[in-house]
Amino acid sequence: MITAEQKPIPEIIQYIAPYGKILLVGCNECVTVCAAGGRKEVGLLASALHLNSMKQGKTIDIKEITLERQCDPEYVEELTPYIDGVDAVVSMACGCGVQTIAGRYKKTPVFPAVNTRFMGASLGQGVWAERCKGCGDCVLGITGGICPVARCSKHLFNGPCGGTSNGQCEIDPDVDCAWRLIWERLKELGMEDRYEDLMNAKDWRPGGAGGPGKIIREDLA
Amino acid sequence: MENFEPEIVAFCCHYCAYTAADMAGSKRISYPSNVKIIRVPCTGKVDAIHLMKALEKGADGVYVAGCLAGDCHFKNGNVRAEARVNRVKKILTELGWEPERVAMVNMSAGMGEYFAQTAREFTETIRKLGPGPGKFAGTNDKAAS
């Protein structure tokens, strides 16, 4: 899942300062699940923006709507009836959603209200952790199901650096050393010998180094 | 603003704080009439939006009153409520409003006197802070609701 965090409200306020009528758009997918931009957050942000405008003694007109998914043009189409009546759109979806709206409604400025963070998994209520960098060439098959790209602070492919202490990463004692985890897992799986295989320098193209990625499924497209 | 009388909303859980408020009544313990109670089954029901909306609609201060720590009728609703109150405090700070305008208090059903005391203290806090967001809305025109 894509995770996101709400932007500092002052930043959002700054974006919309010139406008009086705002369309505030949530997304019922990833950002709902990570509690950053679902219906509830839309309501809270709307309320916060109202409170802010009150401070200025102004009125702001906010229309709240939450789409099933902001990254699909068909869902984004649902905004059409409202778009002409607003001065600006504030999107609470990930960057994909913001761009889908911006691409569809050219005349209306679109502002992001969340910072898209990473692809993560949920560790429990209210806790998400980065698990995938979308590098386009998955090595999990040989690293015991633990990703050195996403979970090692230095993306090391050939074992832990010298900074590991007590099994934790040098950057933060709360961060597990990915290579410690990989090693433990390999041992559990009886695949210790895998460790000494040299992993060659990575081809970063599929993950974005080769320019903006695109997938075309010819059987579907 | 002279003679400012704050408007205060208290979300009280049915099992503890609302009963404590009734208890204050049956003991005839007075507290400021500024405080108006909205009853909820558990403070865990109180959404951050409710607090924000109360301020938006005209409250100068809002507080959530739940059971004592560890005594929640529903195990931990009061803990969740407190976390939400803190979230709203953070939002208010970001907006430049005083975070003291929202608060979480805890009490048992028998603490009528404490209910009244809390109501008095909170009212005083808000009185010192002055009018809340809702009071500014009217300066130009009516806020969207």
Add this chain to the structure above:
Amino acid sequence: MNTESRLEKILASGELAVTSECGPPRGARPEKVREKAALLKDHVDGINVTDNQTAMVRMSSFAAGVIIKQMGLDPIIQMVARDRNRLAMQSDIIGAYAFGINTMLCLSGDHAKFGDHPMAQGVFDIDSVQMINMVRRMRDEEVFQGGAKIDGAPKMFIGAAANPFADPFELRVMRLAKKVKAGVDFIQTQCIFNLDKFEQWMKGVTDRGLDEKVHILAGITPMKSVGMARYMKNKVPGMDIPDAVIKRLEGVSKEQQPEEGIKMAIESIERIKQIKGVHGFHIMAIEWEEKVPQIVEQAGLYPRPKV
């Protein structure tokens, strides 16, 4: 003999090698490099030039290396995976080699979080093992990492670091083996304070016969004070400082602590000399370069052999 490296020659001769370190200045001050290098001049076989050590911006190791080389000394330039992608690395390597620099050390590098640019993006295009492999192939196969032929291959004597003390301990020998497999020629270890553990590690190394394939230089750091010892114990990742070290420093007055620290460093060297597989010492006197000659002398490693 693969390279022209003085270090390689010393090691090949079977003598214990001695290297030390010179942190380049944080500014365009070539005289600082020269001052530091001059201190080490006669007492070491190679001078490590660190690469933005602790993720703080310093004069590039390549440039400082050139200055040292111009002094007629032997720089060992360090290169970290943090700041350069494979293109930049390779161009710097051939550049350095063009200036006569023939010994280098491949490192992952401290995370940017610790330095003065914590907001910087860590490159980490390839890791240290991959870097070793790249440099070895540049030298031996005369190809760039991408596969293209090099016209004038850099003949680098390739070093790397090893930390015998970091977790998981059992991986530490294996990781060395991996570097060996990638083609490393010599290893400088992390500062050694826990000698028991170092011996344990070396036993693992010799058991696998790795000492036959790689030269291990033991890392030695003199403690300047008990404060430094405590700081290293608590703040520096991957460091293993036994309580006994701190206790011993606490046992003497503040004034005597530097001397005691040097004494301890010398004792360590004496003990490590006995360990099978150790082929030299890498003395890291952090911002205390002036004491290196004293240590080298008192440890009986002076004078340095001529090769």
Add this chain to the structure above:
Amino acid sequence: MQNNNSSENTLSPDRRVLVIGGGVGGIRAALDLAESRRDVLLIDKAYAIGGLMTQLDRTFPTNNCDLCTVSPYLSQGARERHLEIKPMTTLTRLEGEAGAFTATLVTEPRYIDTDKCTACGECAKLFPDAVRVTPGLDPRAPTCMRYPQATPFAFSIDITKVADMAALKKVCRADAIRDDDTRRESVVDVASVVLSVGADLFDPAVLDNFGGGKFDNVVTGLEYERIMSASGPFQGNLVRKSDGRRPKKVAWIQCVGSRGINKGDVPYCSGVCCMYALKEAMVTRERFGDDIDTTIFFMDMRTYGKDYELYFNRARDEYKIRMIRSRPHSVVENSATQNLSITYALEDKPVQETEEFDMVVLSTGFRVGEDAKNLAGVLGIDCNQYDFAATHPFNPVLTSKPGVYVCGVSESPKDIPETMVQASAAAAMAVTDLPVVPVDLQTEDLFAPERDVRGQDPRIGVFVCDCGFEIGGIVKVDKLLADVCANTDVAVAKAVGYGCSSESMAAIETMIQENHLNRVVIGGCSPRTHETKFQDLLRRVGLNKYLVEIVNLRDQTTWTHMNEPEKAQAKAARLLQAGIAGVRKNRPLIDHTLPMSQNALVVGGGVTGMTSALTLADQGIKTYIVERAPALGGLARSLRKTIEGEDVGAFVQDLVQQVTAHGNIQVLTRSIIVDHSGMPGLFTTGIQTGVRMNYMQIDHGVTILATGALAGRPAQYGLGTHTNIMTQLEMDSMLEDEADKIQAMEQVVMIQCVGSREKENPNCSRICCQAAMKNALRIKEISPDTQIFVLYRDMRTYGFQEEYYRKARDLGVKFIRFSLDQRPEVVEADGSLSVTTHDFILGCDIEIAADCVVLSTGLIADDETTEDLALLFHLPRTIDHYFLEDHVKLRPVDMAQRGFFLAGTAHSPRTIRESITQARAAAGRAQTMLAKKEINLGACVAKVDDKKCASCLICVRACPFDVPFINAEGVSQIDADKCHGCGVCAGECPAKAIQLLAYEDDQILAKLDGLFER
């Protein structure tokens, strides 16, 4: 005395229980029976039920207004299908035997048809000829109603006061007056009888020294209550009868007519007067001014009930009520000022004092009246020497006649909580004469089919109670109503007087129907107490019960802002507006139900637990007793004799045998409760049982807590350091087993209140005074020459126990009072003991040599156990670690957590006899719950909107009860049966896909809108 074994009677299924007396005790018994789906006939000689309690102003220890707490019970009584009420009716003959009595009843003419009377009050307005119904004070018309919420809700006519019947008939528009009404006799079949006629209050006019009935400003306690009462003759204004001025100095004289030996006195203690005098004094200062000087003249302060000592301390320390330990000699009136001089002697002063007061209140106690004596004759039951019903030594609700049970003051003097307990116990016993399985198992009361209001525009009715002066006296109800009319959808806005009275309820029903209202707002007291009542009202008129909002105008507005009427007015208006805004959004909801487990769990296998279990098991309820000891019996096993001389050991053994042999009882000794889950009616409790702690779980619908208390053993007065310093419990054994040792004793010193009424344990242990008297008398019996000294703080031999106190004094037992700042000291020198104490009368310290020092150590709560169970079951406790009942007065054995009941010394210290009563009561209350057969879970449950759900799992993780799950459709599902209704999921759902029914977001936001509408 009868022995109660139920089953042998010839039970007839259509018989019912006859309850005689409609006071709180009778009402409680009748309601318990009706709730257990047994048919009941409640008769009362008065024209409305309610008894004494309805005349009280406020009751201790909560100092609440009584009428409003009791009235819901009364009108609930009026609507129970199983309950018939016959006022103005007496029993004239009882024939047959238990299970098959034939009762002859006589009903006096009321001259008003209760079916027709609308209680409009026209007749009373036009014929206000004063008569005095309540002694001395209450001006009443020939047609009258006793109090505003009377049941049945109709007037009655005193025919002797009527001069012109035709004129009277004319004013009645309902044509309800029947001048031809006559005395009617009826015969009914009843299976059992509960006697609850109470007792009269002593009339002090027969005494010549206190001026009762002679001086205007000398009143009885009850008269004083009437003066203070809002429905009393002075509309709640405290004034002197002589001049209508507010008194500045009021004195109470205790024990008037009780604990006496003079003409007109009775020897027993009336048990309630100390508390009511304290209450009246406190209310006086609270309501009518701190500057009113209040003084109580007493002999012993008998605050022996649960937490009553704390109440007494509050009266003395916080309310600064002056306490004078003296029985005044006389009261003399100053003819000019009508002020009163009281002459009294102080303990430590040789001369008499005289002091003048504005008003004197005589604390008069109970006296059995002639009617009650006659009734005992009709019933054929034995009475004791004071004409109270004689009862079984171990079961105070059993009379000498099988099938006839007694409760309340008819049995002995007692206060409301004790009466309530006994009433429930009597009801539980009365059931044993009926068939075990009730014939009528129809599950729910029938209500009109619900009107479908969906899609209709709101038509709101706003009804505001004035609650006497409680609301109407502070805010202007008219103004409130005028304000709400600004809402266009408010179709009706009316003041309804006492909203919870039958009259008002009927009026509201009519208005709802006539105006086609589809939503209702009630402005009155707290929804906590009255929501159900008004929800039922809606159901009666065919509206879904969730279409009503109760606005708390009293408890949270007029009571708290009584000194700021304008602010109260403004707040009331806002709250009403919020209620109106909220009710617009209310939707019809359906309650969820589950079948109820018919098993009971009794925790504790002492006398209390066993008695509860037997009572339940006899009614076919499978009952588990969980006892941690290896054997049943509890603390009673260490007790030998009761004060009445009964053999406790034999009694306990018999009880254990009955329990062990009972087919419906499963005894689990050596068992510890370790976990608990479920809901009222469907609990599952985990138990470790047996020496090896085997784990098992049992399912049960109700739980009775009978875990008892511990015998106190504080390390005071050298207890534990010397064999001759012992507790009363040890003395009790010694008296049985080592009588020779007693004979060798020359002097015995008993010290009272050891470890009780002290800072660490502030309450009175209640049992120790009688225990001391019991043992003192037994010592005297064995060894008449042994000198006994009892060092006491107050002798609390309440009720008939006073007799033993008197006997002890007669036998020469010496009583020496001590106070906490001058406590006795036990000194040991060369192995012999002596006790030093201050003698207030002599004014010096005295030393008493003692062969034996007996300490009255009382009971202390089993803190560890009650704490463990309180955590497990989520139950409240008192500060001194006893369990806390739901309502000290009205629900003394029910716990706040539904399905839990409390009995015995886990509640508070009490004697075996009292514990047994409570055990029966708890079992009876448990039966009323089990009678329902299904659990109503209410409608307040979380509901998921599938379309909005993002399946994020937040609800799954947040729910404190693990109810939500992602179903096969891939969305969150919350089963209504399992949902506890806290709303945590709704508060967290990031997609706003979950709503908590009855508290939906739009309802809450609407209320906020209402609060801030301008």
Add this chain to the structure above:
Amino acid sequence: MSFQAKLTSGEFVVLAEMDTPKGVDISDLVTNVRYLKSRVDAVVIPDLDNGVMHLGALAGGSIMRQQGMEPLIHVCGRDKNRMALQGDLLAAHVLGIHNIMVVKAEEMINGDHPDAKTVDDLDDTGILNMIRSLTSGTDMAGFELRGKPVLTPGIAIPPIADTEQLKVQAAAAGEKVAAGARYIVLQPVFDLTFYTQIIEAFTSLNVPVIPSVFLLKNVGMARYISINDPCSRLSEDLIRRIRKARDRDTECIAIAGEMIRALKGISRGIKISALGWEDRLPAILDSAGL
């Protein structure tokens, strides 16, 4: 590695006890055991433990096998004569149950069928001898078996209060070891001071010694054990510790965990009894660092 293999190799073994249901609803049993997979070496299934009628151990052990767990079942002489016992043991082998613990059963009078007849055809040593006979290929009557069962018996030692009893029990255990017992399970431990002596005494018999750890559930239970089981030596401090804890449930688990950690150094394994709260076994294992 199997439980027996671990035991012989000297690795620390972890046993968890699981009660079979009183009834035939095995859903809890199956659910709870799933959380223990790869965390314990064997699951102990008592047989009509505490004199309380339950689903039999043979079936319980067989269910464990189905769930991929190694079973260890109790055998006692209270309820069955030598015929039934031998038949059951052959059945055990066939069902894949090879670990047997010979226990002295709780007296019937303390159970839920106090009226039942006590059999006691064989005592503990008798059963051990019988097992030896069966595993060597003959039944007690001397008939040769068609196929020898593989059964490894251990014994459970009754609670010991003092050094006197310790001597007696150790001697008795010595005989049983001689009769073929291959490991020893000890009473629950709540206090290590005397318990260490107990462990030492039995360790001298040269078979692995496995102490038991009970999960206390609340103050009431701790108090009960402290009063009624003097062998427990459950201290007032421990009770106070539970009472003072903010979260008593967690504290009780922590106590069990600490006890296990402490025993790791001095014993060859551990048997954990959650006494009906088997769903908390994983938490105990977590707390113990296992």
